[in-house]
Amino acid sequence: MRQVFDYVVVGGGSGGCVMAGRLSEDPSVSVCVLEAGGGGNSAIINTPAGAVAMLPTKLNNWAFETTPQSGLNGRKGYQPRGKALGGSSAVNAMVYIRGQKQDYDHWAALGNAGWSYDEVLPYFKLSESNERIHNEYHGQHGPLSVSDLRTDNPFQQDYLAAAREAGYPVTDDFNGADQEGVGIYQVTQKHGERWSAARAYLLPHMDNRENLVVHTHALVQKIEFQGKRAVAVEVEIKGQTHRIEATREIILAAGAFQTPQLLMVSGVGDSSELASQGIECRHHLPGVGKNLHDHPDFIFGYKTRSTDNLGVSLKGSVRMIREMLRYKRERRGMLSSNFAEGGGFLKTDPTLASPDVQLHFVIALVDDHARNFHMGHGFSCHVCLLQPKSRGSVGIQSKSMKDAPVIDIGFYQNPEDLEVMVKGYKLTQKLMQAPSLAKHVVEDSFTANVKTDDDIREILRNRTDTVYHPVGTCKMGNDDMAVVDAQLRVRGLEGLRIVDCSVMPTVPSGNTNAPMIMMAEKTVDIIRGYSRVAAGAANPTNEQLEQAEHLAEVLP
Known part of the structure; x- marks a missing residue:
């Protein structure tokens, strides 16, 4: 087995797939991907409705739990x-959302040069191939297919009618000039099939690029250092331990939970916390595992006939x-559903500059991430x-990556978050009680007895959990708690970069998959020292022209 590569990518998620697929475009560069799970190309993954089998189980899912949460009345949260x-991107609801202009301008204002909205928009467009929307905000030639849903579900029209009845604006593009409004989500699908980051960036090239090696069922155990330089990883592949060396960089893309865990078991983190686990500190970096946050989420649920x-x-x-026969024949109908077919971005206070809550309208009755089963039919919201102030952390319980990370999500630790959610609850309830949706309800499954603001606070504490957007545990920045710089290089170390949601200093206002793919696309250019965006400018520099000539020779 080959042991030495230019780049070793730890984790085959969205960030890892983009990095490996793009870097290996250059045949002079060798790339190895190490993914702890399977191949990502099964029928259960590619069929959108298959998510209902994966979300509540350990099928293609780490299925983590949090520590007991004081803000959730002592409950443990679930973190698939x-x-x-x-x-x-192989198990999610495929919702294509970028966030708000203010999110990225805030990143730049925190000292992260190059990450303002105007600077990242071209990378969103570079990644995207939008089936319907052709304007200055969208791309048509990227690897990531973005399309309208093909479910043909009439409930979508009732949802939009209810929004109009409630007085909420209706939009057909949450990723354009203005995010505010209620609408039907676009999704990362192609011809009615899930279009994960693997299908977009990695799977098409695994059999035809000799410089690209992908190992599945490969759990990285530790990063090896020589002085302050990361040089290799220790990885267990199908029961055998191997050492794989990176001559240029190790790129961590294991996610907001396991990237900080891997750093800590490798001796990078807060020295006192490492000492408590008997781990020698190779590099004191106190921000590793801190700043964890996510969008706290509550679900209304109703039964219908x-x-x-x-x-x-x-x-x-x-x-x-x-419907199964129809999907096989047409790739349309119920099996093409992402469940969360509709959505919305609303302001809990009309004086706000941008929306502060997000809705996901689901064409099924969802209870505890589909882990609680209900007979019959229903819908949920x-x-x-979107901008929580509460913060948690990720820690370790041992020196082994085989043990789950210790996840303290921290929901409602800041009391302001709970109060904004009370307002968000009322906005959503108004939509659910609008005539076009209310006519379908035969039972309010969770909120029938909620009357007062105190009742709302209590049910929020009893039923809030993740909407699957954890970020921030290796944040980008230049303050004492930052883990990576604006080029996503681990501060104080060499040959080590992080390209996953852990580097986001604050969570974007929406689903995190599209922002992660954008960040990876931009990081490819950072590594190459060549901007595919600037190369299209009217006056490229001589260096950019030279890089363009080189890439024209080596890239397909």
Whole structure:
């Protein structure tokens, strides 16, 4: 087995797939990907509705839990994360959302040069191939397919009608000039199939690039250093331990939980915390594992008699047989659903400059991440807080990567988050009680007895959990708690870079998969020292022209 590469990518999630796929475009560069899960190309992954089998189980899913949360009345939270090539893009709801202009301008204002909205928008467009929307905000030639849903579900129109009845604006593009409004999500699908980061960037090249090697079922145990330089990783592949060396860089893309865990078990982190686990500190970096945050999320749920919504019943089972045949024939209908078909971005205070809560309208009754089963049919609506102030942390319980990280998500540690969620609850309830949706309800499954603001606070504490957007545990910045610089290099070390959601200093206002893919696309240019965006400018520099000539020779 080959042991030495230019780049070793730890983790085959969205960031890792982009880095490996793009860097290996140059045949003079060798790349090795190490993914702890499987191949990411099974029918259960590629069929969008297959997510319902993966989310509540350990199928392609790490299925982590948090520590007991005081803000959630002592409950443990659930943290599913993708475990396959494609990472969480192989198990998520495929919602394509970038966030708000203010998110990235804030990153830049924190001292992260190059990450303002105007500087990252071209990389969103570079990654994207949008099926319908052709304007200055969208791309049509990238590897990541973005399309409208193909479910043909009439409930979508009732959802939009309810929004109009509630007085909320309706939009057909959450990623354009203005995010505010209610609408139907675009998704990372192609012809009705999931289009994960692996299908977009990695899988097409695994059999035809000799410079690209991908190992699945490969759990990295430790990073090896020579002085302050990261030089190799120790990895267990199918029961055998190997040492794989990187001559240029090790790129960590293991996610917001396992990237800080890997750093800590390798001796990089807060020296006192490492000492408590008997780990020799190779590099004191106190911010590793800190600044963890996520969008706290609450779900309304209702039962209905309509079989347009997913559920279990005799009548529904007969319909599902027809839907399975239709999907096989047309790649349309219920099996192409991402479940969270509709959404919205709303302001809890009209004086706010931008929305501060997000909705996910689900064509099924969802309870505890689909881990609590309900007979019959229904629909749900999530509401989550976009800019939470609460912060948690990731720690380790041992020296081994085989043990789960210690996740303290910290929901509602800052009381302001709970108060904004009370307002978000009321906005969402108003939408759910609008006539076009209310006419379908035969039972309010969770909130029928919630009357007062104190009732709302209590049910929020009892039922809030993640909406699957953890970030921040190796944040980008230049303050004492920053872990990487604006080029995503680990501060104080050499040959080590992080390209996953852990580097986001603050969570974007929306789903995190599209922002992560953008960040990886930009980081490819940072590593190459050549901007594909600037090369298209009117007056490229001589260095950019030379780089363009080189890439024209070596890239397909």
